[in-house]
Amino acid sequence: MVPLLFAHLRFEIVAPAALFWPKKNALLVADLHLEKASFYARQGQMLPPYDSHATLAELAGLVSVTGATTVFCLGDNYHDDEGEARLEPKAARQLIEMTKALEWIWIAGNHDRDVTGLWGGSVVDEWVGEGLALRHEATADSRLPEISGHYHPKFRIAVRGRHVARRCFVKGRHHLILPAFGALTGGMAAQDPAIEACVGGPAEAIIGIGDKPVRFPLPFRESAMDMIDAGQLALPLATTGP
Numbered sequence: 001m002v003p004l005l006f007a008h009l010r011f012e013i014v015a016p017a018a019l020f021w022p023k024k025n026a027l028l029v030a031d032l033h034l035e036k037a038s039f040y041a042r043q044g045q046m047l048p049p050y051d052s053h054a055t056l057a058e059l060a061g062l063v064s065v066t067g068a069t070t071v072f073c074l075g076d077n078y079h080d081d082e083g084e085a086r087l088e089p090k091a092a093r094q095l096i097e098m099t100k101a102l103e104w105i106w107i108a109g110n111h112d113r114d115v116t117g118l119w120g121g122s123v124v125d126e127w128v129g130e131g132l133a134l135r136h137e138a139t140a141d142s143r144l145p146e147i148s149g150h151y152h153p154k155f156r157i158a159v160r161g162r163h164v165a166r167r168c169f170v171k172g173r174h175h176l177i178l179p180a181f182g183a184l185t186g187g188m189a190a191q192d193p194a195i196e197a198c199v200g201g202p203a204e205a206i207i208g209i210g211d212k213p214v215r216f217p218l219p220f221r222e223s224a225m226d227m228i229d230a231g232q233l234a235l236p237l238a239t240t241g242p
Contacts, residue, residue: 030149075109075136154187
C-alpha cells in the first residue's frame, strides 16, 4: 500500500485506481462503468461481454486484501441508466454477495443519475463526513475538500522512445480526483484544461510505485521524460512523499 495524505487525512493507494481509507475501513473507487460492453453491443459494436464481471472481481479482491467493511463508489457506476437492470447474471450475483456483506454506498454520476441500488447498497447524490465531501464530479468552488471521479485522469510519458499511458490520481489543495476503475474505461490527460479548471493550481499527478507515491507536477513536460526506466518509472522530475 502507498500512503497518500489529503485534507489532513491518511489514505492508501491500493491499486492503480483505488484508495483505502483506514479511518473508515473503506475502499473508494470511481467510474466502474458496469455494462459498458453490453451498451456498445446494443449499438452494433461488439465487445467481449466480461467487463462487469472483471471489474467486480477486481474490487472483491481489494476488499479481501484490505479487509474493508465499506465501499464508496463515486459515480458512473453503470455506463448508462439502463445498465443497472441489464447487469449480466454472474456479475449481479457477485454484486449481491458484496452489498450484503459490506456497507455499500453508490454515489450517482452523470451516466447513471437514476441508479437505484437494485442489487443492494444505498444511493446518495454525495457523501459528507470527516470534514470531506465525496462526489462524482469535482466542483471548483467546493466548501469542503473533496474526492471525486468523472474525468478518468491518466498521464502519458515517453519511455525509451515509446509512449506509455498510466492511470493516475490528480491532487490539488482541495481536490483529489480518482482514476477510472472499470475494466473498459478510457482516460483523459491529467493536464487537460477541464481538470485544471476544477482543481486549480498547484496540482500533481500521482501513481503508486512500490510503497511510495510518485508525483508529477502538472502540467509536466513530456519531452523531459525520455530517460525513464521502463520497469520502475523512476523520473528525475518526480518527487516522493505522502
